Amino acid sequence: MAKLAIEGGKKTVTLHPAPWPRLGTDEVKAVTAAARAARTNPSYLSSPDGRGIVGKFEERFARKMGTKYAMTTCGGGPALHIALMAAGVQAGDEVICPTYSWGQSVSCVLQVNAIPIFADIDPDIYTMTAKTIEAKLTRYTRAIIVVHIFGHPVDMGPIMRLARKRGIPVIEDAAQATGAKYKGKRVGSLGDIGCFSIGDGKQIIGGEGGLLLTNNRKLYERGLLTGHHPVRHYQITDPELKSWSDSLIYTYRMHPMAAVICNVMLGKMDRFNSERRRNYGRLTKGLADIPGIKPPVVKRNCEHVFHIYSPTFVPEEVEGVKREVWVEALGAERMPIGLGYVWQPIHLRRRLVRHAYFSGRGVPWTLHRGKKDIRYRKGDCPVAEARCASTELSIWGGPAWMGDQSKIVDQFLRAFHKVTDNLDVLRKRSKQKRK
Numbered sequence: 565m566a567k568l569a570i571e572g573g574k575k576t577v578t579l580h581p582a583p584w585p586r587l588g589t590d591e592v593k594a595v596t597a598a599a600r601a602a603r604t605n606p607s608y609l610s611s612p613d614g615r616g617i618v619g620k621f622e623e624r625f626a627r628k629m630g631t632k633y634a635m636t637t638c639g640g641g642p643a644l645h646i647a648l649m650a651a652g653v654q655a656g657d658e659v660i661c662p663t664y665s666w667g668q669s670v671s672c673v674l675q676v677n678a679i680p681i682f683a684d685i686d687p688d689i690y691t692m693t694a695k696t697i698e699a700k701l702t703r704y705t706r707a708i709i710v711v712h713i714f715g716h717p718v719d720m721g722p723i724m725r726l727a728r729k730r731g732i733p734v735i736e737d738a739a740q741a742t743g744a745k746y747k748g749k750r751v752g753s754l755g756d757i758g759c760f761s762i763g764d765g766k767q768i769i770g771g772e773g774g775l776l777l778t779n780n781r782k783l784y785e786r787g788l789l790t791g792h793h794p795v796r797h798y799q800i801t802d803p804e805l806k807s808w809s810d811s812l813i814y815t816y817r818m819h820p821m822a823a824v825i826c827n828v829m830l831g832k833m834d835r836f837n838s839e840r841r842r843n844y845g846r847l848t849k850g851l852a853d854i855p856g857i858k859p860p861v862v863k864r865n866c867e868h869v870f871h872i873y874s875p876t877f878v879p880e881e882v883e884g885v886k887r888e889v890w891v892e893a894l895g896a897e898r899m900p901i902g903l904g905y906v907w908q909p910i911h912l913r914r915r916l917v918r919h920a921y922f923s924g925r926g927v928p929w930t931l932h933r934g935k936k937d938i939r940y941r942k943g944d945c946p947v948a949e950a951r952c953a954s955t956e957l958s959i960w961g962g963p964a965w966m967g968d969q970s971k972i973v974d975q976f977l978r979a980f981h982k983v984t985d986n987l988d989v990l991r992k993r994s995k996q997k998r999k
């Protein structure tokens with residue numbers, strides 16, 4: 565039996581995928597060509613009017629994703645902020661969002677001085693469900709933000725039926741799921757507004773940047789008004805909205821070079837995503853006979869795009885082994901695995917529990933429309949809380965998993981087998997840890 569690296573043995577994993585983001589020759593060529601073109605055509609470096617390369621990229625993105633309109637932004641966070649402004653969410657309104665996400669799915673709510681109301685997650689795919697959302701709806705709910713966490717699509721059908729019945733707009737945070745499909749349709753095109761990120765670590769990148777999608781002309785125009793330069797407001801047809809054009813709000817425009825880079829990447833997106841699926845599929849298959857770990861679930865009619873591979877620790881299968889010790893042993897083999905991604909459910913984070921967001925004066929909670937005192941407590945979202953506390957696992961490097969990575973995957977699997985062969989050593993270490 566091979567000696568564990570944590571006990572001084574040889575490390576199993578020697579190969580690693582190349583880092584991400586990675587620019588291909590095509591991206592470099594496109595950037596160079598754009599820089600040259602900018603000498604005679606300034607719109608290659610500055611296009612606040614949304615014409616030129618930025619407009620072309622928007623058109624192409626919308627077509628690819630299956631919506632009428634796309635709007636570029638300087639990030640996924642700004643896209644979410646614009647979405648809430650466009651949806652008409654106001655100070656003191658309630659917005660339903662997940663506690664199991666990246667912080668920006670929630671900070672956008674605070675940014676408009678609305679009050680986040682947290683809904684629990686599905687234990688298999690870690691996203692909110694129609695059921696968990698319905699439990700949190702009140703007459704003060706003005707929007708729902710769903711997150712396709714890790715790249716797995718939310719079960720949008722029942723959520724949209726519920727939201728339509730109640731007349732509440734649904735915003736999709738698709739920042740981790742560019743290209744993912746739900747029942748044959750792209751995520752981000754299923755709700756009222758979809759928000760994307762093309763920043764560091766996402767499926768396709770532009771350096772920094774984001775996009776917003778919608779089929780609704782009114783929401784599109786309100787978004788333009790919120791985040792784009794007045795020279796672009798010629799696109800606004802609603803005279804009432806147009807009259808606000810002098811009141812510049814946020815400078816959330818995309819850098820044209822980001823559009824140039826991402827426009828090339830967009831053409832490779834489906835290939836990248838299917839290669840990720842193939843590599844992770846090999847890992848999932850190989851993990852079937854490893855005790856202590858349950859691979860991420862992919863639901864029927866869903867195409868997962870794996871921003872992060874997030875399996876679940878199953879303590880019953882490795883009795884006496886602590887999750888920390890098991891992960892530490894794998895880490896020593898140079899397996900890129902961590903204890904968690906979310907770590908602490910957002911509703912239990914200090915600034916929320918203490919109502920101490922930024923200004924520190926109790927805003928937005930003091931502004932509640934019905935004067936309710938909204939508090940966040942342990943037990944509000946038991947599934948998400950339990951996952952963070954004891955079963956969450958993450959395997960990093962998602963977007964880098966393109967091409968054929970089977971050699972690396974096989975090394976990863978060897979590391980899992982080695983750790984499995986040495987569970988007794990880990991039991992001993994777990995006991996020591998307890999003392």
Ligand SMILES: *Cc1c(COP(=O)(O)O)cnc(C)c1O
Nearest residue numbers: 639640641666668739740761763
């Ligand atoms: C990355 C990310 C964002 C923010 O995108 P930026 O481009 O970094 O502003 C928002 N939500 C989720 C779920 C993300 O993963």
